[in-house]
Amino acid sequence: MRKFLHLKVLLLMLLSISCSKKDEVLRKGTVSLSLNANSNVTVVHFRQASSINVSSFSINIFDNNDKLVKEFPSYKDFPDQFYLNQGTYKLVAQSSPVTTAAFSSPYYYGTTDFKVTDLKSTKIDLTCVIANIKASVKYTSDFIDIFGEVYTEIENKSGKLTFENGELKEGYFSPDPITIKLYKKATKKLLISRTFNDVKPKDFYRFTFEPSKATGGISVVVDETVIDKNVEFRIPEKWLEVNTPTVQGVGIDLAQEQEIVEGNTKQTVVKIKAEGGIKSLKVFVKSANLLNEGWPDAINFTQLSQSDIDFLLDKGISYPTVINGANEVEIDFSGFINSLEAGQGVEDIFSFGFDVEDNFYQRDATKSLNLKIIPAQFTVNLDEGDVWVAKATINVTITEGNKDFVTVFYQEKGKSVWLKSKSYTTLNNKDYTYLLTGLSSNKEYRVKAVYNKNSSSELTFKTEEERQLPNAKMEDWYYDVVAPSHWIGYAEIRKYIPNSRGQSNWSTVNEKTTEHRGSFRYNYNSLSGTYNSSDSYKGSNAAEIVTVGFGSGTTNAGGASIVKKRASGQLFIGSYSYSGGSESFNYGMPFTSRPTSFKGYYKYSPYGNDEFSVEIVIENRDNGTVTELAREQYISGSKQESYTQFSIPINYSNTTLKATHMYVVIKSSIKSLDTRVVNGKHLGSTLLVDELSLNYN
Template identity: 25%
Template structure:
């Protein structure tokens, strides 16, 4: 039996509708009937529930008969328009259905009314309608140990017989309708499994023998169960329930609205997605009764699933097709279910995009959705448009080293988690085959080598080129190469020279990149006396290894400087420096051209400060094109009587990872002193004012990556 429950309170129980009051008033002044139909014991309404589609009153036949003459004034489909009539007594009858002896789901509705029509009168007559035949339905209780499904083949049911006619009730929800006052006979029929033969069991019960059970508008519900009985099974009546039914509980399926479709995830029948995304792609069917049939056609552009391209009829679906659709991620509805949907969400998650950049159109056509013997109006076409995932491969200069690099990925469109889990990296030189890595960190590379690298996800990939940095050794980092010029000779008897201008290189050209000092400055006055002009950085045999080291001193000097410690006059007090760079127009310039990325700076030092002072060691790596410092590390050291190694790890600034190094410098400074701390010179012309003394040897850059 099919039930419809209306939830809108103001319309509850209302089935049939009169024409509007305005229409009634517009037709007054004419003789005739205005007929409205209403279900008995229900409240009349002026509007038809929208859920019913067309007004259900139009399904009725209306017959108006003159009670005196017996002539029919009207015998046709119901109308809410004025039916002209002359004065007299009339019987008005509204009916729906044929009132068959016995049929499945065939309700018969009837209502009558009498009216006395005066001449010139326009009268509204309400006809109360009700269910005029009776019906029965069966419930099979499968909750016990023995179930109907396990013991009988699928053809079991209850045969209903009335006056030589018969029909069979199964578990499909249909009801048997028969004329009021009939005395139907009920018999269980079924075929036992495993060759057990046919079984027929008459169903007898006091309710099934009572005429009141089969009166007009009565619904007889029979519940059956199986009980164990030696030597076989016994079919028993669990209960019989008899209820009165109303028209809105027995409305014919065809009166219910056509199926409707709500598409989740689609906008204007289109769902746009990128491969790896998992959008909802689901068709929910708004049904007034159980799903009877579904037909749909697939035309998928995705090569992987083109084998699914065909038209499917749900009731005729082969196991092979059902399995193929299920494996592809399609969830099918069940015929007989009122809550039904066709779900392509699983398939959508598997769809891929084209490697050529083309958008693939995967078309789903709903050809037929059938319920309550009505079908969806016209085919509905939906498209899932799929594009390839959009991602970028970037290898930043700041993530590239001499022996490794990190491939950075940017996911623009697509499921980032899915792409990252499934992607691989490949790299090669012009002379090697592709090598694969699951890790974005590619190691074991050759310094100063060009590589081609690509990011792969499925059949999609992005490529770029990267060059590892060369290993650049520091020239004269062992402090073994020196040169010098003697200072000027004096004019008095002890001529000298009393000092040297030292160069930390084999030549004397400090206008080119290399190790430099402030000697150009502290000897710029070229005075013969060492306490007036001298080198703050010079060669020393007090070394860590090899033959020499750099001795970097804070010195007093300058024109007018005297040598009378501790009462000397000191005009200039300058910390000594050793740095990578050059001297340009008698001005120091830090930095040499340098295009690599070391990981560490190592040097050996000892330090004898005059007072509680510290020396400074610094390494700076920069991009002079953009005038930014890519890395800067500073170390301040205190007194150290013996040589010790210092290893400085170089931290690079991540915000400048997109820039390459162009220059680098290393700087050592002996540290500040007061004049009194450097006041050491005596009256001897070779005597010098000296403060802090820093020894530096074996400077090297480390390339651990």
């Protein structure tokens, strides 16, 4: 049966008017209240609601600004009549609010708007209704016979109530989502858990548990009317044989944290078993770092959207295509593990919670996958010999971690921008080299290795200076007259020197080829084999290097000439001495840079099958020990009538030591010293060189 709770409010308007020229008209009405106890409640199957005592209901009246104008703690305190100014009001009547779940504790509430008008009375009928929700539980006798003693817990944010077998009282809860859980009494094993979200005031949930002859999962039937919601759990007898779903690791213990060095991967698979078939499978993301990166709070694997599918694919997490109804599935996190980062010098924990429910409403929501990500261990170092003019090789040793996550950053001193290099060469399974290119000559740099959020200690180095050979453009020359001309026709003998006066970097063998300085000295028996020429590639001068015949007793008689000595013209860095027919070469000059190539321009006119050579040598000299770092040579016998470039790549056989010295040797002949008479001189092959340069790319 249904009963109604009415608050009848009778407002009688009495007009009391007094007038004068300056008085305002004041209009008021008297208000009287008649409160009757009728209720509009839901049907209760197990007992009938008792009559409701409204004497304790509070009455409040508010104006149209929601300002409280009258307050009555209980209806019994309400006067027979009272006055209100004309206007619009709201009347609120309610029983004592119930904020905690309890048995037999309904909460009634009602409100209505009304007007106080001039010369009229207003009658207000207010119906108070239940403002919370009710719930009852019933177990059929057949259900108890099959499943034994059970009890049910119903819970929401207002609290939790327990319904034993035979409990006839209704529980009252706040109008918030409720969860019902059925337990086996002897073992306290959770048998069913179900949440109802669409909850409204006045709802009456009547839960009935009964057995079913079906062999499938539990069926839940909800009969919803405006007020009553009959929920029947039809549970097959086979349900007693179905184990609760389980969540476990494959080869890993979910009870333990999985320790993984950041950047590394590890086989991380979680297996979910559900004999009753999976109805719901959710994975909850519990890590703030992942949530800040855009991860959802939870992923429901039984209701994946296309965005969920794309997201999981991007993260490298794999799973079966069909999960709904499956008895066993595996979620593989292995492809995702190496993207997790440790903190700065500290470990970080990434946690995922699992909640699986089967078709019998059995759940396992107790398991978590906890990944402890440990910072990688790595160091950076460099050898002195690894720093060049425009490049440097940095060595990174990774004792724990993955090389693919290392980036080497470097910065020129005094600048704010850090440059980076990810190009590496593997030396072994722990040591890697990173090449820094495009560096500036003779500059200080800082360098560090970075692995996700962590950095190595910084190292500093200074690049080599981009030095060039002295007088590389062959512009600076002078000569000494070693024998003057004579009135009887002796020639002036000049010894040419390829330096500025006072400098001594370049040398020749002109001291030898001008050795005849006595009587009968002519240019066919005493001359310089290396001198400056105006036939240059650029500028005013080039070096002309010629194979010559010379020496006392050499004659100039055409094809019958006698040539006592012959020598290849030479131009080299170092010093030279000649005395009494004995010569001494001392190659080299101090030089602390290591070029990568040597270039220049030349013309060549070979005599016979001759060839010329250009050779460059880089050395390390240390307390009398000379270590050759590089030796390269350019040889050609082709005639070149116009200037042609030669380029010599310099490959270093030793890159550990720094350079201390270097030298260049250029020879006009390396195969034949043959000569012929040309303009009264015995000349062989002729080589011109100009615009020499060292390169440091």
